[in-house]
Amino acid sequence: xxxxxxxxxxxxxxxxxxxxxxxxxxxxxxxxxxxxxxxxxxxxxxxxxxxxxxxxxxxxxxxxxxxxxxxxxxxxxxxxxxxxxxxxxxxxxxxxxxxxxxxxxxxxxxxxxxxxxxxxxxxxxxxxxxxxxxxxxxxxxxxxxxxxxxxxxxxxxxxxxxxxxxxxxxxxxxxxxxxxxxxxxxxxxxxxxxxxxxxxxxxxxxxxxxxxxxxxxxxxxxxxxxxxxxxxxxxxxxxxxxxxxxxxxxxxxxxxxxxxxxxxxxxxxxxxxxxxxxxxxxxxxxxxxxxxxxxxxxxxxxxxxxxxxxxxxxxxxxxxxxxxxxxxxxxxxxxxxxxxxxxxxxxxxxxxxxxxxxxxxxxxxxxxxxxxxxxxxxxxxxxxxxxxxxxxxxxxxxxxxxxxxxxxxxxxxxxxxxxxxxxxxxxxxxxxxxxxxxxxxxxxxxxxxxxxxxxxxxxxxxxxxxxxxxxxxxxxxxxxxxxxxxxxxxxxxxxxxxxxxxxxxxxxxxxxxxxxxxxxxxxxxxxxxxxxxxxxxxxxxxxxxxxxxxxxxxxxxxxxxxxxxxxxxxxxx
Amino acid sequence: xxxxxxxxxxxxxxxxxxxxxxxxxxxxxxxxxxxxxxxxxxxxxxxxxxxxxxxxxxxxxxxxxxxxxxxxxxxxxxxxxxxxxxxxxxxxxxxxxxxxxxxxxxxxxxxxxxxxxxxxxxxxxxxxxxxxxxxxxxxxxxxxxxxxxxxxxxxxxxxxxxxxxxxxxxxxxxxxxxxxxxxxxxxxxxxxxxxxxxxxxxxxxxxxxxxxxxxxxxxxxxxxxxxxxxxxxxxxxxxxxxxxxxxxxxxxxxxxxxxxxxxxxxxxxxxxxxxxxxxxxxxxxxxxxxxxxxxxxxxxxxxxxxxxxxxxxxxxxxxxxxxxxxxxxxxxxxxxxxxxxxxxxxxxxxxxxxxxxxxxxxxxxxxxxxxxxxx
Numbered sequence: 001x002x003x004x005x006x007x008x009x010x011x012x013x014x015x016x017x018x019x020x021x022x023x024x025x026x027x028x029x030x031x032x033x034x035x036x037x038x039x040x041x042x043x044x045x046x047x048x049x050x051x052x053x054x055x056x057x058x059x060x061x062x063x064x065x066x067x068x069x070x071x072x073x074x075x076x077x078x079x080x081x082x083x084x085x086x087x088x089x090x091x092x093x094x095x096x097x098x099x100x101x102x103x104x105x106x107x108x109x110x111x112x113x114x115x116x117x118x119x120x121x122x123x124x125x126x127x128x129x130x131x132x133x134x135x136x137x138x139x140x141x142x143x144x145x146x147x148x149x150x151x152x153x154x155x156x157x158x159x160x161x162x163x164x165x166x167x168x169x170x171x172x173x174x175x176x177x178x179x180x181x182x183x184x185x186x187x188x189x190x191x192x193x194x195x196x197x198x199x200x201x202x203x204x205x206x207x208x209x210x211x212x213x214x215x216x217x218x219x220x221x222x223x224x225x226x227x228x229x230x231x232x233x234x235x236x237x238x239x240x241x242x243x244x245x246x247x248x249x250x251x252x253x254x255x256x257x258x259x260x261x262x263x264x265x266x267x268x269x270x271x272x273x274x275x276x277x278x279x280x281x282x283x284x285x286x287x288x289x290x291x292x293x294x295x296x297x298x299x300x301x302x303x304x305x306x307x308x309x310x311x312x313x314x315x316x317x318x319x320x321x322x323x324x325x326x327x328x329x330x331x332x333x334x335x336x337x338x339x340x341x342x343x344x345x346x347x348x349x350x351x352x353x354x355x356x357x358x359x360x361x362x363x364x365x366x367x368x369x370x371x372x373x374x375x376x377x378x379x380x381x382x383x384x385x386x387x388x389x390x391x392x393x394x395x396x397x398x399x400x401x402x403x404x405x406x407x408x409x410x411x412x413x414x415x416x417x418x419x420x421x422x423x424x425x426x427x428x429x430x431x432x433x434x435x436x437x438x439x440x441x442x443x444x445x446x447x448x449x450x451x452x453x454x455x456x457x458x459x460x461x462x463x464x465x466x467x468x469x470x471x472x473x474x475x476x477x478x479x480x481x482x483x484x485x486x487x488x489x490x491x492x493x494x495x496x497x498x499x500x501x502x503x504x505x506x507x508x509x510x511x512x513x514x515x516x517x518x519x520x521x522x523x524x525x526x527x528x529x530x531x532x533x534x535x536x537x538x539x540x541x542x543x544x545x546x547x548x549x550x551x552x553x554x555x556x557x558x559x560x561x562x563x564x565x566x567x568x569x570x571x572x573x
Numbered sequence: 574x575x576x577x578x579x580x581x582x583x584x585x586x587x588x589x590x591x592x593x594x595x596x597x598x599x600x601x602x603x604x605x606x607x608x609x610x611x612x613x614x615x616x617x618x619x620x621x622x623x624x625x626x627x628x629x630x631x632x633x634x635x636x637x638x639x640x641x642x643x644x645x646x647x648x649x650x651x652x653x654x655x656x657x658x659x660x661x662x663x664x665x666x667x668x669x670x671x672x673x674x675x676x677x678x679x680x681x682x683x684x685x686x687x688x689x690x691x692x693x694x695x696x697x698x699x700x701x702x703x704x705x706x707x708x709x710x711x712x713x714x715x716x717x718x719x720x721x722x723x724x725x726x727x728x729x730x731x732x733x734x735x736x737x738x739x740x741x742x743x744x745x746x747x748x749x750x751x752x753x754x755x756x757x758x759x760x761x762x763x764x765x766x767x768x769x770x771x772x773x774x775x776x777x778x779x780x781x782x783x784x785x786x787x788x789x790x791x792x793x794x795x796x797x798x799x800x801x802x803x804x805x806x807x808x809x810x811x812x813x814x815x816x817x818x819x820x821x822x823x824x825x826x827x828x829x830x831x832x833x834x835x836x837x838x839x840x841x842x843x844x845x846x847x848x849x850x851x852x853x854x855x856x857x858x859x860x861x862x863x864x865x866x867x868x869x870x871x872x873x874x875x876x877x878x879x880x881x882x883x884x885x886x887x888x889x890x891x892x893x894x895x896x897x898x899x900x901x902x903x904x905x906x907x908x909x910x911x912x913x914x915x916x917x918x919x920x921x922x923x924x925x926x927x928x929x930x931x932x933x934x935x936x937x938x939x940x941x942x943x944x945x946x947x948x
Contacts, residue, residue, distance in 0.1 A: 015948070051785075051947055054789050055946075056785065056788055056789060056946055056947045057946055057947050057948045058946060058948060072946070075945065076791070079789070079790065079791040080791055082789070084785075084786070084789035085786075086782045086785040086786055086789075087782060088781060088782035088783075089782070089786075090782055090783050090785060090786025090787075090789075091783070091786075092588065092592065092781075092783055093781070094591070094592055094595040094596055095588065095591060095592070095595075099588070099591065102584070103584050103585075103587075103588050104790065106580050106581060106583070106584030107581050107584060107585075107787075107790045107791060107792055108790065108791060109578070109580065109581075109791075111580070151786075
């Protein structure tokens with residue numbers, strides 16, 4: 001009974017001034033009865049494809065039919081039947097929830113009795129009834145998203161296009177939204193859900209996988225990951241030095257990809273390759289192999305030709321930092337108030353040299369505020385923040401010289417060239433003269449930035465921007481590295497490469513503090529602090545946190561399960 | 574689907590109005606800025622010079638010289654400082670403590686009664702501020718002339734000269750510069766409200782991603798365009814009436830024209846600046862760039878090239894030619910006419926025709942660049 005509502009063949013779209021097409025000869029279809037995941041990193045072409053389907057752009061070539069018609073020339077026919085939620089939800093932040101709904105209802109000629117019924121239905125569905133008088137700008141990410149969805153659903157569309165609805169939304173709200181959308185699918189609406197999160201892709205009914213404008217795979221998540229069946233294994237209890245073990249494991253010819261998962265290693269093997277004895281890479285005799293189900297991400301990386309090599313060239317060019325085990329980051333009763341709002345509430349933790357410490361939490365929980373106080377960008381209201389023994393309140397400048405900082409949006413100068421950005425950050429940190437030149441050259445080589453040195457930074461792909469940002473942050477060989485959501489939106493291979501470098505730096509004695517909302521990224525951390533409503537509600541190693549929420553029905557919970565369990569447990573005691 | 578649905582248009586206009594009142598930056602531009610400008614232009618900007626600092630050195634002991642000195646001291650135009658030493662006075666001029674000085678020479682009384690000779694009175698003015706220097710010159714001359722008249726009358730004599738000039742200023746009898754500056758400043762205020770405010774609105778929708786949502790809804794192009802024009806037209810007209818009322822009743826500038834004529838000319842000027850603002854906003858899709866462009870394309874010409882402060886007839890020919898392309902020039906001319914002269918249709922009509930053409934041009938271009946698509 002599934003019905004095909006959108007078909008496209010050889011769709012191509014190139015934007016003026018861009019060398020590569022945003023979409024290159026992409027073909028596929030969208031059916032009712034399931035959620036179609038449009039999967040790929042930022043810049044893969046997801047938004048362009050959605051806009052083409054919604055009739056908001058004209059393709060250069062190719063055939064496209066939305067609900068049986070050309071969406072551009074018969075726009076009027078499909079407007080009422082296609083619900084499109086753009087990335088920022090398309091809400092007017094200075095209008096209230098009800099005003100936003102009224103506007104959208106007026107625009108779609110939904111009046112009188114019909115409007116009242118629709119509002120009643122949607123406000124109940126989205127649980128926004130209590131907030132109708134609140135400004136949309138004052139809603140949380142999750143509530144904005146629900147309101148955006150409600151506005152889109154007003155016209156009772158038969159096709160729903162959602163552009164990255166999971167961005168900026170915590171896992172709990174994400175699960176709620178997912179449930180709502182599944183509900184809509186059961187009512188016969190066709191849904192396209194675009195995402196850069198591969199764990200979201202795993203839940204979709206079927207997927208279209210995009211990379212750099214190309215459709216590299218399509219099918220159900222099971223179909224996509226089935227070639228990896230039997231190739232993914234976890235090495236449990238490998239003993240100490242998991243980071244160097246990973247390097248050794250990835251250097252083996254049998255492996256194509258690998259990550260750290262708490263205290264274990266997770267590896268992907270070449271087809272038909274047998275696992276090597278754990279002792280061969282120096283693992284403890286207690287180590288054991290266990291076969292695990294391949295994930296969407298494993299398949300994606302395999303499609304892109306496997307993960308990067310395990311050894312970090314950057315680490316080889318980094319000096320050894322002595323003093324392993326010393327406490328180098330110290331938060332004591334750290335508190336920050338903005339007016340009568342307490343963003344961070346008596347948070348204390350310690351991080352030792354050579355550790356990766358992760359701050360996790362829903363949006364608006366206070367992790368960014370805590371993070372910014374630790375690197376001296378915000379002054380605490382009370383309590384103290386110390387790094388390498390220096391109080392940031394008094395010796396901020398001195399402390400900052402010792403730390404490298406990589407901000408969420410990478411804080412690069414877009415209209416300066418790559419070389420100019422490197423030179424600027426070298427200057428700022430006092431890496432001058434011949435050694436400075438040498439260091440810049442070295443980093444350009446390590447991060448493969450050579451061909452782009454003269455190119456304006458804005459013209460780089462997201463992955464290269466991220467590499468450049470890391471290069472700028474480590475120019476002055478800092479003892480400490482602060483990373484604020486460092487891998488948002490970049491493709492999984494670049495993310496692997498990034499973590500290879502971080503792991504390499506850490507084994508040289510660099511201390512890393514990171515915020516992330518990627519649950520699998522949290523697995524790289526030695527210890528995690530979970531921040532919720534300004535407070536540190538849980539802390540421990542990834543395995544401890546997961547074990548803490550294990551039950552008989554769920555013996556092997558994921559990091560996301562742990563997160564949701566810990567946060568909801570706190571919400572309704 | 575109809576090209577224009579009243580319900581959709583009304584909903585969009587209402588949304589726009591709510592945003593104007595709620596957005597702090599719109600508020601600032603729509604209400605605070607005009608008020609501040611009215612105050613600055615109304616009280617701060619003044620091309621008349623009142624009470625200039627003047628030095629006076631009387632070297633003559635005679636009674637006539639004494640009388641002339643007294644005339645200078647008593648004059649409302651000058652704030653006179655009496656010197657006894659020429660060097661000190663020169664120093665005061667160099668220090669800008671005085672704007673000029675007058676020297677009554679030692680033999681003034683004798684020279685005055687010597688037939689065929691005019692008494693040499695020395696007037697020195699600080700030329701570094703030409704406008705002020707001209708005031709020093711003109712006011713000194715005035716005092717000298719009126720003193721001379723009374724001097725002769727006192728002695729039962731008539732002035733040697735036969736012809737005397739008695740100027741009469743039309744339209745602005747008190748020759749207050751405020752009376753033409755205030756109407757001119759209404760032009761600048763309307764430009765700010767019209768062009769600067771609207772330069773932000775379409776770009777803001779693009780930046781916040783709401784345009785994408787609107788384009789995906791059944792809204793038509795004309796609804797989109799009209800919903801951006803109507804609320805800001807209303808806002809602009811309100812500020813026009815407020816400015817004119819403030820000028821008339823608070824600042825005491827006479828208004829001799831009629832309200833319908835004001836509304837007519839005002840409407841078309843407003844539409845032309847709205848057109849400029851919307852065009853820039855639509856083309857740039859970026860608030861910062863649009864505001865910068867609006868500043869250069871609308872606000873600066875309205876201040877510098879509209880004839881509101883700087884006389885167009887004294888500009889070099891090239892600039893004078895350029896002023897003909899600037900809507901503000903025609904509105905300045907119209908509104909100054911309306912304030913100071915009345916409904917002079919032989920002045921208003923050509924202005925009005927140009928403003929209509931400019932409105933049609935800019936709004937037409939905006940309509941052309943408004944697309945129902947994103948690329």
